[in-house]
Amino acid sequence: MHTFTRSRPAAFVRRLTVIAALTSLSLLTACSGEQESSGKAGDKDVASVTGGDKKSDEAVQVERPLIRPDTSKEEEWRLTQVHLDCLSQQGLKMIKNKGGETDGTYKGIDTRAEKNQNKIAAAKKVCAAKEPETLPQRAAREDPEYQDKYDKWLKCMRSHGLKVSATPDQPGIFSFDEGLPPADKEKWVKKCEAEAFVAK
Structure with missing residues (x-):
């Protein structure tokens, strides 16, 4: 069974770690150790803002970049790379694509080389606001009619x-x-995602 997510670029759609739909999928952590790893960052965090002296440390949810059914593969790819680059800048070891048009771009976190789960969690929290999400993912949080739309x-x-x-x-x-x-x-x-989730 292949889990499908759309938080990743078109190249990732075929890899299908399904999170949201096939715009060119989302969002997921790669774990193949065969590709080249680097110190930079393939199936679902919140940023916190603090103000003056008496401001609370409450986490403030930031709206993530949205990948709609009509989002181009190029734009989805760009958004995904921005997020993965952020993870890389936090010091996570990443897997890179090799060859072709995507040579040298990020594929995901190298989970074979990056074993520190606390480090990974911290990096994901820092980069949470840059992680793309699909329309179904956002609807799951915000739309009271989500389940009906998901079933459709x-x-x-x-x-x-x-x-x-x-x-x-x-x-x-x-x-x-x-x-x-x-x-x-x-x-x-x-x-079908557009038919179910996009307002007519």
């Missing part, structure tokens, strides 16, 4: 031959039951 999204994909399942523990995400679909069916992830 899955129903639409299934009606077009995609075998998908809900992931209750990961709001805004779904999983493919039998691996990644062929390219001619992949398009329905975004099309």
Whole structure:
């Protein structure tokens, strides 16, 4: 079963660590040790602001960059790289893409080399406001009609031959039951997302 998320660029869609949908997926931490690692930063934190003397230290939620069904692959890629670059600047070891147009760009955190979970958590907190999220992910937090829309999204994909399942523990995400679909069916992830979540 492949989890699908859309917080990553188009190149990541095929890798499908599914979090939100196939605009070119989201958001996830890579863990392959075969690609080149670097000291920079592939399936779901809040920034805090403090003011004058008596301001509280309460965390203030910052709106993250939004990846909509009509967001271009280029823009999604750019937003993802901004987030991964932020993680890299916090000192996390990263996996880089090798070869082709994406050579030297970030793929995700190298979880084989980066073992310090506290360090990873701290870096993610610092970079939380830069992490892109998809429309279903945002709706899961803010839209009281989220569940109905989510169910409609899955129903639409299934009606077009995609075998998908809900992931209750990961709001805004779904999983493919039998691996990644062929390219001619992949398009329905975004099309159905738009039908379910974009206001008419």
